[in-house]
Amino acid sequence: MNDDYLWDKTGAPDPDVERLERLLGGLAHNKPMRPAATTRLIRPWPVGLAAAAVIALTAGLAWWQESTQRAGWDYKLSVQGVVADARTLRVGDWLHTGANELAKLEVASIGHVDVSGNTRLRITNTGQREHRLELERGKIHAFITAPPRLFFVNTPSAVAADLGCSYDLHVDDNGDGFLEVTLGWVELALAGRRSIVPSGAQCETRKHVGPGTPHYASATAAFRAALSRIDFGAAQAGDLDVLLRDARARDTLTLWNLLFRLTPDERGRVFDRMLDFGSPPEGVSRDAVRRGDAHALDSWKEQLNDLW
Amino acid sequence: MEACLPMMDAAVMAMPAESRDGWVEAARRGDRSAFGQLYARYARMVHGILLARVPAGDADDLVQDVFVAALRRLHTLRDSGAFGSWLAQLTRNLAIDYHRRVRRSEELPADLASTDAERVEAAEVLAVIRSLPDAYRETLILRLVEGLSGPEISARTGLTPASVRVNLCRGMKILREKLGLPQGTSGQEEQ
Numbered sequence: 144m145n146d147d148y149l150w151d152k153t154g155a156p157d158p159d160v161e162r163l164e165r166l167l168g169g170l171a172h173n174k175p176m177r178p179a180a181t182t183r184l185i186r187p188w189p190v191g192l193a194a195a196a197v198i199a200l201t202a203g204l205a206w207w208q209e210s211t212q213r214a215g216w217d218y219k220l221s222v223q224g225v226v227a228d229a230r231t232l233r234v235g236d237w238l239h240t241g242a243n244e245l246a247k248l249e250v251a252s253i254g255h256v257d258v259s260g261n262t263r264l265r266i267t268n269t270g271q272r273e274h275r276l277e278l279e280r281g282k283i284h285a286f287i288t289a290p291p292r293l294f295f296v297n298t299p300s301a302v303a304a305d306l307g308c309s310y311d312l313h314v315d316d317n318g319d320g321f322l323e324v325t326l327g328w329v330e331l332a333l334a335g336r337r338s339i340v341p342s343g344a345q346c347e348t349r350k351h352v353g354p355g356t357p358h359y360a361s362a363t364a365a366f367r368a369a370l371s372r373i374d375f376g377a378a379q380a381g382d383l384d385v386l387l388r389d390a391r392a393r394d395t396l397t398l399w400n401l402l403f404r405l406t407p408d409e410r411g412r413v414f415d416r417m418l419d420f421g422s423p424p425e426g427v428s429r430d431a432v433r434r435g436d437a438h439a440l441d442s443w444k445e446q447l448n449d450l451w
Numbered sequence: 452m453e454a455c456l457p458m459m460d461a462a463v464m465a466m467p468a469e470s471r472d473g474w475v476e477a478a479r480r481g482d483r484s485a486f487g488q489l490y491a492r493y494a495r496m497v498h499g500i501l502l503a504r505v506p507a508g509d510a511d512d513l514v515q516d517v518f519v520a521a522l523r524r525l526h527t528l529r530d531s532g533a534f535g536s537w538l539a540q541l542t543r544n545l546a547i548d549y550h551r552r553v554r555r556s557e558e559l560p561a562d563l564a565s566t567d568a569e570r571v572e573a574a575e576v577l578a579v580i581r582s583l584p585d586a587y588r589e590t591l592i593l594r595l596v597e598g599l600s601g602p603e604i605s606a607r608t609g610l611t612p613a614s615v616r617v618n619l620c621r622g623m624k625i626l627r628e629k630l631g632l633p634q635g636t637s638g639q640e641e642q
Contacts, residue, residue, distance in 0.1 A: 146616075146619075146620055146623075149594070149601070149619055149620070149623055150600070150601040150602075150616055150619060151600045151601050151602055152600050159627065159632050163576065166573050166576060167573055167576060167577065167595050168596065169573065170502060170573065170596050171498070171596050171597050171598055172494050172495045172498030172499070172510075172511070172597060174514065286571075288574040288575075288578060289506065290505070290550070308574075308575070308578045326578060326579065327578055327579075327582055342582075342629070448584075449625065
């Protein structure tokens with residue numbers, strides 16, 4: 144079997160390609176052209192009609208804004224496996240699950256959030272431009288199928304922005320957090336610190352500090368311990384050496400993100416080590432990396448994505 | 452490795468250029484049926500490009516908007532033979548405008564799948580494809596969602612057959628990795 148089936152549907156069918164075709168085929172375009180829509184868009188509206196539409200739109204917007212403030216999400220609470228009737232969590236109301244309780248929140252029409260026991264959260268906003276939760280403590284699993292930056296979770300140690308589309312987020316009693324992404328990307332940010340965490344990676348967050356550096360659980364224990372010290376102000380001499388020594392190709396995720404938090408000389412050392420995993424693209428020089436040239440770093444990231 | 456070596460294919464010529472050029476010229480003169488022919492020929496390409504960039508629930512409506520915009524701007528197209536690539540770029544531009552204009556929630560079509568599990572899996576796979584670089588995600592969506600063959604993608608978008616074939620192979624290779632599928636021979640790249 145070669146790639147003929149993928150290319151022009153000839154030859155022996157590739158089972159994986161066939162399965163993806165069946166799975167995704169329901170999304171294919173199958174709508175005829177709408178003449179009415181064409182006519183409506185081509186002909187300009189009469190001035191009076193347009194003015195009436197503006198008035199109606201303004202009134203509708205005011206109603207929508209008011210109704211959004213009262214809006215909420217449906218959820219089901221289960222106690223020791225017994226599922227209760229659906230309820231609605233209104234914007235501003237707290238949901239506090241007990242030790243033996245789980246809740247499943249339907250996030251408007253864009254996904255759901257599974258809430259573990261001993262968790263306290265509330266909706267702070269829900270509308271067309273954003274849906275936002277405040278997670279005070281506890282653990283959630285979010286599964287979101289929406290464009291990037293439509294679903295956010297505020298925690299005491301970072302704001303998590305969904306870039307699509309599945310992750311676990313835990314906040315302990317001190318307000319520190321831990322993120323593990325299972326699909327897509329999540330951005331963590333607080334007070335000028337920012338980390339973008341891809342599928343399979345994880346990241347710690349600290350109250351009053353913000354997110355640490357994304358890394359993989361499969362990195363060595365020494366690597367993860369040294370990274371945590373560097374991230375949260377307890378760096379010891381030799382910690383960067385440990386990272387450079389233990390880094391695998393996949394850990395270029397961590398090294399690349401660290402470039403934004405190191406001195407120029409340290410960035411130069413990281414650059415030298417990353418050369419072991421492949422040549423950077425044209426324009427990404429040691430000098431550019433030492434300077435922290437944003438364009439060069441972005442360009443390098445595009446190439447490194449294949450390793451992560 | 453032969454698998455992904457770029458090569459020309461006679462099927463690229465599946466749509467006679469004279470027909471396409473004739474439809475473009477006729478549509479330019481106001482012939483709605485000719486424009487309907489162009490819609491029938493290019494709607495899946497437009498939908499696929501949109502699906503790589505906007506919520507699935509909005510892609511259908513935006514297809515209509517793209518063709519309305521194309522009808523309005525058809526007089527600016529100098530080379531009828533470049534209609535496909537011109538329409539593809541117009542579609543990408545309107546997708547950017549969409550994101551500037553509004554961010555809306557994504558809903559999967561009600562008829563997408565018969566079970567929740569399939570619906571969720573389709574959404575997951577689509578999300579993974581969308582996370583790929585532009586060239587790969589667009590080509591893979593046209594192939595796996597819209598059902599166009601590589602030669603058809605090339606003929607409609609104006610990309611060379613070699614580019615489409617490489618994008619399909621590399622994109623599928625990365626997609627397999629991200630979905631945890633074993634690498635088939637169709638995922639092998641040119642050496």
